[in-house]
Amino acid sequence: MALLEVDDLSVTFARRGQRAVRAVDGVSFSVDAGEVVGLVGESGCGKSVTSLAIMGLLPKQPGLRVGGKAVFDGSDLLQLDDRSRRDIRGRDIAMIFQDPLSSLNPVIPIGLQVTEVLTRHRGMRGDAAAKEAAQLLDRVGIPDPKRRLKEYPHQLSGGMRQRALIAMAVACQPRLLIADEPTTALDVTIQAQILELLKDLVRDSGTALVMITHDLGVVAGMCDSINVLYGGRVVETARRRPLFREPRHPYTVGLLGSVPRLDAGRGERLNPIPGSVRDLLPWPDGCAFAPRCTRRVDACVGEPPQLVLAHDGRSYRCVNPAPVPGLRPTEEIRETVPGEAEPGTVPAQAVPGDAPAVPGLGPAPSEEETP
Amino acid sequence: MTGTDVLVEVRDLKVHFPIKRGVLFDRTIGHVKAVDGVDLRIPRGQTYGLVGESGCGKSTLGRALLQLTPPTTGEVNFDGVELTTLPAGKLRAMRRRMQMIFQDPMSSLDPRQNVESILTEGLHTHGIGGNRDERRKIIAETLDKVGLPRWALSRYPHEFSGGQRQRIGIARALVLGPELIVADEPVSALDVSIQAQVINLLDELQDSLGLTYLVIAHDLAVVRHISDIVGVMYLGGLVEEAPSDRLYTEPLHPYTRALMSAVPVPDPDVEDRRERILLAGDLPSPANPPSGCRFHTRCPWAQPTRCADERPVLREVGESRVACHFAEQIASGELRPHQVQVQIVRPEGEGEEPDVVSAPSEPGSFV
Numbered sequence: 001m002a003l004l005e006v007d008d009l010s011v012t013f014a015r016r017g018q019r020a021v022r023a024v025d026g027v028s029f030s031v032d033a034g035e036v037v038g039l040v041g042e043s044g045c046g047k048s049v050t051s052l053a054i055m056g057l058l059p060k061q062p063g064l065r066v067g068g069k070a071v072f073d074g075s076d077l078l079q080l081d082d083r084s085r086r087d088i089r090g091r092d093i094a095m096i097f098q099d100p101l102s103s104l105n106p107v108i109p110i111g112l113q114v115t116e117v118l119t120r121h122r123g124m125r126g127d128a129a130a131k132e133a134a135q136l137l138d139r140v141g142i143p144d145p146k147r148r149l150k151e152y153p154h155q156l157s158g159g160m161r162q163r164a165l166i167a168m169a170v171a172c173q174p175r176l177l178i179a180d181e182p183t184t185a186l187d188v189t190i191q192a193q194i195l196e197l198l199k200d201l202v203r204d205s206g207t208a209l210v211m212i213t214h215d216l217g218v219v220a221g222m223c224d225s226i227n228v229l230y231g232g233r234v235v236e237t238a239r240r241r242p243l244f245r246e247p248r249h250p251y252t253v254g255l256l257g258s259v260p261r262l263d264a265g266r267g268e269r270l271n272p273i274p275g276s277v278r279d280l281l282p283w284p285d286g287c288a289f290a291p292r293c294t295r296r297v298d299a300c301v302g303e304p305p306q307l308v309l310a311h312d313g314r315s316y317r318c319v320n321p322a323p324v325p326g327l328r329p330t331e332e333i334r335e336t337v338p339g340e341a342e343p344g345t346v347p348a349q350a351v352p353g354d355a356p357a358v359p360g361l362g363p364a365p366s367e368e369e370t371p
Numbered sequence: 372m373t374g375t376d377v378l379v380e381v382r383d384l385k386v387h388f389p390i391k392r393g394v395l396f397d398r399t400i401g402h403v404k405a406v407d408g409v410d411l412r413i414p415r416g417q418t419y420g421l422v423g424e425s426g427c428g429k430s431t432l433g434r435a436l437l438q439l440t441p442p443t444t445g446e447v448n449f450d451g452v453e454l455t456t457l458p459a460g461k462l463r464a465m466r467r468r469m470q471m472i473f474q475d476p477m478s479s480l481d482p483r484q485n486v487e488s489i490l491t492e493g494l495h496t497h498g499i500g501g502n503r504d505e506r507r508k509i510i511a512e513t514l515d516k517v518g519l520p521r522w523a524l525s526r527y528p529h530e531f532s533g534g535q536r537q538r539i540g541i542a543r544a545l546v547l548g549p550e551l552i553v554a555d556e557p558v559s560a561l562d563v564s565i566q567a568q569v570i571n572l573l574d575e576l577q578d579s580l581g582l583t584y585l586v587i588a589h590d591l592a593v594v595r596h597i598s599d600i601v602g603v604m605y606l607g608g609l610v611e612e613a614p615s616d617r618l619y620t621e622p623l624h625p626y627t628r629a630l631m632s633a634v635p636v637p638d639p640d641v642e643d644r645r646e647r648i649l650l651a652g653d654l655p656s657p658a659n660p661p662s663g664c665r666f667h668t669r670c671p672w673a674q675p676t677r678c679a680d681e682r683p684v685l686r687e688v689g690e691s692r693v694a695c696h697f698a699e700q701i702a703s704g705e706l707r708p709h710q711v712q713v714q715i716v717r718p719e720g721e722g723e724e725p726d727v728v729s730a731p732s733e734p735g736s737f738v
């Protein structure tokens with residue numbers, strides 16, 4: 001049994017007078033101890049809501065429905081009462097956010113914030129806690145840690161704040177760390193420092209890491225296995241190398257074709273995905289990616305595509321996946337899971353405050369087309 | 372670059388923002404040296420890419436080049452015309468030939484104007500198109516160029532997706548028929564799949580219209596992709612400039628090397644093989660830049676002589692220009708990198724650093 005087993009997680013926001021939106025729609029993935037698992041996808045695909053739901057940190061608002069399971073070490077996090085969840089949070093599971101300023105208390109010195117975690121979860125007090133706090137800051141690469149302990153978050157640079165937050169997150173040697181775009185707000189040389197730090201932590205302590213990012217480069221360098229999300233669903237799951245070498249889901253193929261690579265020549269043409277994430281079909285009506293998909297066939301529309309589990313341990317949600325040389329499509333299938341979807345729900349991305357620019361379903365876009 | 376047709380030439384450009392203190396902010400206690408002596412040339416029909424980390428002065432350089440921020444000293448020559456001494460009226464007329472595209476299309480577009488009026492505004496200002504029909508024709512052609520449908524004209528910016536808004540921003544620049552476009556982080560606010568569409572569009576427009584670009588971005592992969600020449604900035608100055616491909620295959624400046632090695636590549640094989648040069652600490656403040664070579668506080672190759680007290684000038688090494696005293700010895704492997712002690716850098720306005728009070732001027736406040 002994996003350390004964290006997320007099974008059919010769904011998050012629905014219902015608003016009066018509007019169709020219920022599904023930000024997360026039947027997401028399943030698992031994380032083993034010491035493993036780095038990536039959740040990737042473009043803006044609004046449900047990465048943050050997934051992690052917040054697991055942590056029980058979604059804002060308690062009327063109309064919020066969370067379904068499915070998130071089993072951590074044998075107990076379903078979604079069924080715990082607030083108190084037990086708070087206990088686990090911080091001690092066994094910790095989270096790092098994109099903006100460290102919003103998760104640090106601005107009026108309390110860094111040191112006190114770190115020692116507070118140590119006191120609450122590890123029962124450390126006084127000098128022992130202060131010493132451990134300094135050691136933690138030192139471990140995450142904050143220079144002159146004793147002095148830094150007395151300082152307030154706004155006195156530190158962005159990179160140093162993120163380190164302080166990581167120090168707090170690892171203070172209790174959690175077994176699972178969830179990092180939501182931890183480096184997106186940082187400069188690239190600082191990002192490199194922070195990613196290296198996270199890798200070291202995972203290597204040294206065996207902490208499992210869920211890495212949420214939209215940056216395929218970060219994923220390529222860090223993650224053991226990767227889940228690609230689109231419109232609130234996991235559309236492809238694979239180990240790192242197979243995913244990048246032979247992406248099967250057309251959306252994954254599209255993403256990889258879209259990113260300019262540092263090691264590609266000047267002017268090599270990119271192959272963007274046509275349209276935008278707002279042009280999607282509700283899952284109950286077919287594949288959400290269909291309006292943008294160049295491999296679309298008739299079977300893509302009408303009902304949600306089933307999840308295909310392949311023999312090599314990969315899976316994808318597509319009826320016409322990108323071919324792999326030497327592999328006949330029918331041979332690879334180990335099992336299929338029907339792609340059920342609750343009628344009447346729409347993915348969250350399809351209903352922003354403003355209307356989508358390209359409504360409806362036009363003809364399947366051709367390979368060359370760049371609208 | 373001698374012999375090529377140069378459209379823009381910048382000489383020893385400096386932009387220093389005063390740091391004011393006191394009850395009435397009437398005392399100048401220092402300067403933020405946002406741009407501190409930059410020389411560069413942009414050949415006609417080519418793309419010059421400017422990279423560097425947050426706060427290194429890229430946007431300020433772009434704005435000063437277009438005279439949107441008055442340079443403190445230095446010269447900007449556009450197609451033979453010196454802009455820094457040009458009278459206001461003449462400068463306004465020149466603006467038609469030099470346009471800007473911004474990072475966040477939403478904040479640079481007026482939400483109360485529909486697309487037609489956004490595009491017409493510039494035509495009016497510059498007296499282009501004799502009558503309504505003529506202007507409509509120009510606008511329709513521009514929409515085609517950027518791949519927006521005709522019905523877009525009656526819609527408002529919020530009715531479009533991010534990528535389409537950026538197309539509107541590009542259309543607004545293009546409608547005047549400019550020769551130079553300064554694009555400040557044109558794709559960094561966009562989703563990956565949309566980024567690629569806009570990058571391809573910029574490429575196509577350059578091919579068909581012969582545009583010259585200055586592209587400012589912090590994403591080195593994007594810049595390398597679209598630029599013929601890349602300039603790397605650090606704390607207000609150019610530290611290296613080279614043809615795009617060469618900068619990647621043979622980075623000479625230690626900062627360029629570190630920057631290159633830090634950019635993640637979406638390929639596990641490449642990622643596993645790469646050697647990272649991890650820089651210690653943060654970017655120092657441009658209000659109080661280090662002496663000598665500005666990079667010496669973080670440079671893994673810094674030497675006891677010269678680096679801390681003599682500011683290196685850009686000099687030609689092979690096809691590149693580089694500002695490092697020891698570029699040759701580093702390239703040959705004669706000098707080896709060493710550990711660097713981290714120095715604490717304060718966020719602007721904190722601790723030892725003085726406050727910066729003058730607010731940056733509005734983007735989009737010109738046509």
Ligand SMILES: Nc1ncnc2c1ncn2[C@@H]1O[C@H](COP(=O)(O)OP(=O)(O)OP(=O)(O)O)[C@@H](O)[C@H]1O
Pocket residue numbers: 013021022023041042043044045046047048049050059214348349
């Ligand atoms: N409290 C809420 N009420 C209604 N809709 C919400 C709420 N929180 C999030 N959403 C919607 O759920 C969708 C998924 O959001 P989420 O924040 O998980 O995206 P993400 O994948 O993290 O994107 P990003 O890369 O931009 O951070 C979005 O379309 C968002 O608008």
Ligand SMILES: Nc1ncnc2c1ncn2[C@@H]1O[C@H](COP(=O)(O)OP(=O)(O)OP(=O)(O)O)[C@@H](O)[C@H]1O
Pocket residue numbers: 388389403404405423424425426427428429430431432589657727728729730731732
């Ligand atoms: N109008 C202004 N008044 C005072 N200081 C300014 C002004 N505009 C910019 N600065 C300062 O000048 C420096 C360079 O800023 P600039 O915006 O050019 O950097 P940049 O390289 O574009 O950074 P980013 O990648 O974050 O956009 C910064 O320290 C900034 O705070």
Ligand code: SF4
Pocket residue numbers: 249250251287288289290291293294295296297299300305317318319320321
């Ligand atoms: S199911 Fe059809 S539309 Fe969806 S990704 Fe696969 S081929 Fe494309």
Ligand code: SF4
Pocket residue numbers: 624625626664665666667668670671672673674678683694695696697698
């Ligand atoms: S001049 Fe010295 S400090 Fe500056 S980049 Fe070269 S070696 Fe490093």
Ligand SMILES: [Mg+2]
Pocket residue numbers: 047048049180
């Ligand atoms: Mg998010």
Ligand SMILES: [Mg+2]
Pocket residue numbers: 429430431555
């Ligand atoms: Mg800028």
